[in-house]
Amino acid sequence: MSSLTIRNIRKVFGAVEVLKDIALRIDAGEFLILVGPSGCGKSTLLNILAGLDTATSGEILIGDKVVNNLSPKDRDIAMVFQSYALYPNMTVRQNISFGLEMRRVPKQEQGEIVDRVAKILQMAHLLDRKPAQLSGGQRQRVAMGRAIARDPQLFLFDEPLSNLDAKLRVEMRTEIKLLHDRLKATIVYVTHDQIEAMTLGSKIAVMQGGEIRQFGSPQEIYDRPADLFVAGFIGSPSMNFIKAQAVEDAGGVGLQLQTADGPFVLPLREAGEALRPRMGKTLILGVRPEQISDSGTVLRTARYAYARKFRIELVEPTGPDTLLFVRINGETVCCRVRPEQACAAGESMELAFDLSKAVFFDPDSGKRIG
């Protein structure tokens, strides 16, 4: 297993700059997630890492070795594709051993490796089938088996689960995580599913428009998003953004809010310290749905909170939680409560803001304040 360093990678297709100055580094054994909306350049970056495409400028290091000029086969990587890319004319066994054969692994050893991999992925009974005779989940397994068999320095996954149905996707996600723990492999994993990103990654790079918007651990990105894009992209349902004016409140900073029942000031206390220089200016408050909940729960757990009665506009039960929607400053704000606490639409109930984790954004630059 090796570390991976990406230094100032740029990629230009004709006149379009698809990757702009990408730089990051992960240690050996880390699980890097590249996440972002469609078309942001994730696959392009992965192809460059694999050597299937060349960067316009910049450097890639696997371990301490610059691999820019190495062909894919000399980079000692393995890749799993979204469409699985199994060789249709070969059996599962041949699919797995093809890469070994190309690397002149002795026949006997090939057989041992295939059997070991089949055991890890519990697919010994599939070894003599052709890909056409497998289900989507089984093909996925074979594709992973093919990668594992090679025991490479670096694994690359390009949206490997996106063709599976929801249930299977959750199962395979857990399996990939277990596999990573077991193999201690260095993995770069592309997805546009933020739940996959949060659950699998030890590092996440959130990309948009060919740039890395934020690079950090999942918790860091969840709790302290660098800007409005990252804050809105990670988390489901996504973070509420409420545009509000910072006002003086009992010697501290408060936010001027407005509901159908009239205006009020949301006291920020310690959370608002960084906002003091912006007194009187408009800014954006970011709170996640689970940070606005029934007052009983919030007041018991939060370091500081603010409770108030709100009129509920819409109720959406999801099972474990119920989502309530209220209107604040003209925005629809999503709150998450335990089902037994939820009231009916049109009624009022007391909700509390857990302000200890609230974040604030500059409305012009979109960057987080503080």
Added chain:
Amino acid sequence: MNSSRADAALSPPPGKKLRDYVETALPKIVLGPTLACALVFVYGFVLWTAWLSFTESRLLPRYDLVGFIQYVALFENDRWWIALKNLAIFGSLFIGICLVTGLLLAILLDQRIRAEGFLRAVYLYPMALSFIVTGTAWRWILNPGLGIEHLVRQLGFETFTFDWIVTPGMSIYTVVIAGAWQSSGFVMALFLAGLRGVDDSIIKAAQVDGAGPVRIYTRIIIPSLRPVFFSALIILAHIAIKSFDLVMALTGGGPGFSSDLPATFMYVFAFNRNQIGLGAASAMMMLLTVVAIIVPMMYAETRRQHRG
């Protein structure tokens, strides 16, 4: 009340009934005439020919059956054996050369070169010619006094000889050359479509697995073209067995009857030599050959697909 409403819904207005009927019958109405034509002119005449092959018909058809006399005569005829031998040579070389050059051209064109559209048209163009035109053009090209031999001699190689077309025993190979020239482009188009259908990520996966371009083609892409090979083989096989116009235009079956194929044999005996019965028997043998080759292949292929 409920039931009366249901009844009303069940009986549509009369105008609608006719339209529904026409709508469901439309495919049958459209296909009807072609089906009738096919039945009469293909299967009807096949049966008629089969009948004639069991009669003593000479200039005019006669309908009293005499058993296998014509077939016995056919297989005692030296000229028929030459035609069969020529068919074996022509068929195997023609199919082999077309498949190999077609595949090679397709692979070369598949390298995403710039003038691809133009080159594809150039290679495909011979297909637009009829075999008569191809045959005539190649007759001139291969004619020792006019074509290649003449040209090379004029260039100073006085002893250069290329006179297959007038050499008994070699003339059949000129038919192979002209036929392959005409049909390779078509086979190339088939293979090119197949190559383009191969998932890009499979090729990427093979590259990452460490396979070079040659291995990628021989181990992964070409094996996955199996259905294309099959289609090409069927098309080429039946072109080969039916070949008539090409031989007629190129060598006329000559010199002598050294480049006869079963189709020209059939034509000569049925229409020039007034032996319709013998001609019909040879035609039946051609039909049986096609059936014998194609039916097992189709059977094998569909069974393979059923198994997945």
